[in-house]
Amino acid sequence: MSGIxxxxxxxxxxxxxxxxxxRIRRVIAQNPGPFTYLGTGVYIIGPKDKKGGDVAVIDPGPxxxxxxxxxxxxxxxxxxTHVLVTHSHMDHSPLAHPLAEWAGxxxxxxxxxxxxxxxxxxxxxxxxxxxxxxxxxxxxxxxGPDWTIExxxxxxxxxxxxxxxxxxxxALFSGDHVMGWSTTVISPPDGHMGDYFxxxxxxxxLGFSTIWPTHGPPVTDVPPxxxxxxxxRKAREQAIVDRLKxxxxxxxxMVKVIYKDVDKRLHPAACHSVLAHxxxxxxxxxxxxxxxxxxxxxxxxxAA
Numbered sequence: 580m581s582g583i584x585x586x587x588x589x590x591x592x593x594x595x596x597x598x599x600x601x602r603i604r605r606v607i608a609q610n611p612g613p614f615t616y617l618g619t620g621v622y623i624i625g626p627k628d629k630k631g632g633d634v635a636v637i638d639p640g641p642x643x644x645x646x647x648x649x650x651x652x653x654x655x656x657x658x659x660t661h662v663l664v665t666h667s668h669m670d671h672s673p674l675a676h677p678l679a680e681w682a683g684x685x686x687x688x689x690x691x692x693x694x695x696x697x698x699x700x701x702x703x704x705x706x707x708x709x710x711x712x713x714x715x716x717x718x719x720x721x722x723g724p725d726w727t728i729e730x731x732x733x734x735x736x737x738x739x740x741x742x743x744x745x746x747x748x749x750a751l752f753s754g755d756h757v758m759g760w761s762t763t764v765i766s767p768p769d770g771h772m773g774d775y776f777x778x779x780x781x782x783x784x785l786g787f788s789t790i791w792p793t794h795g796p797p798v799t800d801v802p803p804x805x806x807x808x809x810x811x812r813k814a815r816e817q818a819i820v821d822r823l824k825x826x827x828x829x830x831x832x833m834v835k836v837i838y839k840d841v842d843k844r845l846h847p848a849a850c851h852s853v854l855a856h857x858x859x860x861x862x863x864x865x866x867x868x869x870x871x872x873x874x875x876x877x878x879x880x881x882a883a
Contacts, residue, residue, distance in 0.1 A: 582807055582810065582811060582814075583762070583804070583807040583808060583811050584800070584803065584804060584807060585759060585760055585761065586759040586760065586795070586796045586797070586798060586799075587616075587759070587760045587795065587796070588796065589617060589795060589796040591605075591607050591617070593607055593608070593609040593618065593649075594606065594607075594609070594645060594646070594649035595649075596623070596649075596653040598628075599791075599797070600748055600750065600789075601627045601628050601748070602624055602625060602626070602627050602725065602726050602745065602747060602748060603622055603623070603624055603745070603748070603750070603791065604622070604623040604625070604653070605620050605621065605622055605623070605791075606620075606621045606623070606646075606649055606650060606653055607619065607620050607621070608620075608621065608640040608641055608643055608646040608670075609643065609645065609646065610640070610641050610643065610646075610670060613842060613844050613845055614670070614764070614848070615670050615794055616758075616760045616761065616794040616795045617794065617795060618640075618794070619638060619640035619641060619670045619671065619793055619794065620638075620791075620792070620793050620794060620795070621636060621637070621638055621639055621640050621650065622636070622637040622638070622752055622791060623635075623636055623637075623653065623654070624636075624637070624723070624726050624728065624745060625657065625723070625725075625726065626723070626724050626725040626726070627725050627747075630656075630657065631656060631657055632657065632658070632723070632724050633657075633658050633659075633660045633723040633724055634654070634657050634658070634659055634660065634723065635659070635660060635661040635662075635663055635721060635723060635726070635728060636650075636654070636659055636661070636662050636663065636678065637663045637664075637665070637743055637752050637793075638663075638664060638665055638671045638672070638752075638754065638793050639662060639664075639672075639673075639674035639675050639677075639678045640670065640671065640673075640674050641669060641670050641673055641674060642673040642674050642677065643674075646674070647674060647677065647678070650674075650678060651681065654682070658682075659678070659679070659682035659683075659684050660684055660721075660723055661684060661685070661687055661721050661723075661728075662675050662678055662679040662682070662684060662685070662686045662687065663687050663688070663715075663721070663728070663730075663741075663743055664686060664687070664688035664709070664711065664741075665688075665740060665741050665742065665743070665752070665753075665754025665755070665756075665793065666688075666689070666692065666736065666737045666739055666740040666741065666754055666755065667688070667691070667692050667705065667706040667707075667709040667737070667739060668704065668705060668706060668737070668755070669704045669705070669706050670793075671706070671754065671755075671793060672688070672706045672709045673706055673709070675688075675709070676709075679712070685711075685712040685713050686711050686712045686713070687711055687712070687713045687715050687719075687721070687730075688709070688711035688714070688715055688739070688741065689711070689714065689715055689716075689732065689739035689740070689741050690711075690714050690739055691709075691710065691739065692705060692737050692738055692739045692769050693737075693738050693768050693769040694707060694769070705769075715730045715741060716730065716732070717730060717731060717732035718730065718731075725747065726745060726746075726747055727745070727746040727747060728743050728744065728745055728746070729743065729744045729746060730742075730743060731743065731744055731751075731781070731782070731785070732778075733753075733754075733756045733778035733781065733782065734771065734774040734775075734778060735756065735763075735765060735770060735771060735772070735774040735775025735776070735777070735778045735779070736754070736755045736756055736763050736764070736765060736770055736775065737755075737769045737770060738769050738770075738771065738774075740754060740755070740756055740778075741754070742754060742756055742782065744785070744787065748788070748789065749786075749787055749788040749789070750787060750788065750789040750790070750791060751782065751785075751787040751789070751790045751791065752791050752793075753782075753790050753791065753792050753793070754792070754793050755792070755793060755794070756778060756779075756782070757779070757782065757790055757792060757798065757804075757805070757808060758792040758793075758794055758795060759790070759792050759795045759796050759797065759798045759804075760792075760794065760795035760796070761795075762808070762811060762812075763775075764848045764851065764852055765851070765852050765855040765856075766848070766851035766852070766854075766855065767851065767854055767855050767858055767872065770851075770855055771855065771858070771859075772812075772855040772856050772858065772859035773859045773862060773863075775812075775855075776809070776812065776859075779805065779808060779809050779812075780809070782805065783802070783805045783806075783809070786801075786802075787801055788801065789801065790804075815837070815852075815853075815856060816856050816859075816860065818833075818837045819833060819837065819853060819856050819857060819860070820860070820865065820866070820880060822836060822837065823866065823878060823879065823880040824880050828877040828878055828879065829874075829875070829876075829877060829878075830850050830853045830854055830857070830874050830878075831850060831874065833853055834846050834849045834850050834853055837849075837853070850874050851874075854872065854873070854874060857872075857878055858872055861878075864881060865880070865881055866878055866879065866880055866881060867879050867880075867881055
């Protein structure tokens, strides 16, 4: 159903560093799973085609000893000037402060997220202890020799999600905002579907040549991929409206039909994404809720 030209093939070895572009190297943590795919890809941005000098690190990843040691081996002899974090989930941010303390630098990220209370473990979970040393805002610039990174506020997946643009390569480090291997979970109250749609349009208009997600391989044919990503979300929205019109009033009922071809391990997360869609449909006057927003609440379509 998706119609998205997913990219999933990636040759790598856990703990090894790979130069993936003139200014970008990547180390992948050994934390594969249904939400992290092959694992967390940590990006190191530095001078063109060489090791050494001042570098920035994006999304250091989970607190796994072997992974931390791999990063230290890779970065030995270099000066880390910035540790940048796209958002505070357990597969992205826990190693940020230990790495920054080892390197003698600061951690940069947006402000705190909205804690998500759920009986379902969503993705790798919220990193509730995470706080940046320096709070980042949309448009903030970070510089090193031969590289310039711009922070781009992209709320939706989380309220505090940032992407980072590398100006010299017209490349975007998208965190979990856009992933090449799968769509992104939007889980209220921290995730918001209206914000997500707006952030996707924002990224589309910026015209990046390459997208480097935290999980999986890069997206190199960006415009049609983003178009398909947005079209897929709109199709999910319409599928929800269709299920409501067919008489389904509860989110789990809808998920069984709409996501029948999706790994059932992902159905709890799908329920939260459907909830995010429904909240947005209520906000835009197309659906009404018969109670507080939640998975057990009944929903009805608003007559045209």
